[in-house]
Amino acid sequence: MSIRTVGVIGAGTIGRGVAQSFAQAKFEVILVDISQEQLDSALAQIRRDVLVHAMLLGQQAQESAETVLSRIRTSTEYAPLADADFVVENVTENWDIKRAVYEQIDAICRPGVIFGVNTSAVPITRVASVTKRPAEILGLHFMNPVPMMSAVEVVSGHFTSEETLDITRGVLKDLGKEGIVVQDSPGFITNRVLMVTINEAIFCVHEQIASAEDVDKMFRECFGHKMGPLETGDLIGLDTILNSLTVLYESFRDSKFRPAPLLQKMVDARLLGRKSGQGFYTY
Known part of the structure; x- marks a missing residue:
């Protein structure tokens, strides 16, 4: 064809x-x-x-x-x-x-x-x-x-x-x-792993374990990632992160996919990341 x-x-x-x-x-x-x-x-x-x-x-x-x-x-x-x-x-x-x-x-x-x-x-x-x-x-x-x-x-x-x-x-x-x-499996490979990582990073900020900047710095400096998980979340769009986690949670019924309360709050406030000009960082 x-x-x-x-x-x-x-x-x-x-x-x-x-x-x-x-x-x-x-x-x-x-x-x-x-x-x-x-x-x-x-x-x-x-x-x-x-x-x-x-x-x-x-x-x-x-x-x-x-x-x-x-x-x-x-x-x-x-x-x-x-x-x-x-x-x-x-x-x-x-x-x-x-x-x-x-x-x-x-x-x-x-x-x-x-x-x-x-x-x-x-x-x-x-x-x-x-x-x-x-x-x-x-x-x-x-x-x-x-x-x-x-x-x-x-x-x-x-x-x-x-x-x-x-x-x-x-x-x-x-x-x-x-x-x-x-x-075919919900989340496939990339998002099944990535969404949990981003969500856990958001929990770390929500629980005041570290700032968003320091969470991302750890991933860049310690693991050699080009972007940290919260920078990645801002790039993807926090509303997309929330939607993906919701689908994963509904599909697997596993609490590890439960969205962080801070993620829901930020989406409600339309702090969606790069596309809205404000997420974990200001653009």
């Missing part, structure tokens, strides 16, 4: 990064979001990111940005996805919202079109069960910042076919990324 046009659902931080990555790899992109304002903001951010990247590499910056953007068309409707050869969904970690999206796009997209579920915790087999194409459903866990990451967590659900995995590995290779295949 030739993949030339990719549908990207959701124009938030991850969605726009996915759209940018595909457009820079010379795919045609259909970027869909319910908000035109969000779409406009995504295009503006992509333009800035491409310009910065181009200037760092000494390229013709303006031309590069406009060329990339020319490959992205936007819509507040799902109908244009009828032209897509491959779809990546990036909506919020809420099962009711995701289910409604898949029920709609399953009726619009051609048979055989692969749906990549960009999720950190929702089971892929559950998503597949609400479509008429379960063999073409798999997880594609892109991480932020998408254009800079060299690997993607690829999740094989109960019904996912080997052909779907092979095609997806090829698509990711075209993006300059390696697909690392794991089996």
Whole structure:
């Protein structure tokens, strides 16, 4: 199957990064979001990111940005996805919202079109069960910042076919990324481990064991991490952390996934990290 046009659902931080990555790899992109304002903001951010990247590499910056953007068309409707050869969904970690999206796009997209579920915790087999194409459903866990990451967590659900995995590995290779295949389980590998780590770091701050700065410094200086867990939480978005922990807790019924009270309080206060300008740090 030739993949030339990719549908990207959701124009938030991850969605726009996915759209940018595909457009820079010379795919045609259909970027869909319910908000035109969000779409406009995504295009503006992509333009800035491409310009910065181009200037760092000494390229013709303006031309590069406009060329990339020319490959992205936007819509507040799902109908244009009828032209897509491959779809990546990036909506919020809420099962009711995701289910409604898949029920709609399953009726619009051609048979055989692969749906990549960009999720950190929702089971892929559950998503597949609400479509008429379960063999073409798999997880594609892109991480932020998408254009800079060299690997993607690829999740094989109960019904996912080997052909779907092979095609997806090829698509990711075209993006300059390696697909690392794991089996379907809530949180998969990355988030099952990462969310507990971030949550425990938040508990340490909540219990006044250490400041956010010192917690992160320990991880950077002692373990060689590029970012500490709280810096990582701010980058991902604390609302996304909370949603992921909630899904993990509901899936496993294990208290180790219980969100820290401070995390819930910060999300309630809309202190979400980088995207809101304030989280554990000020941006």
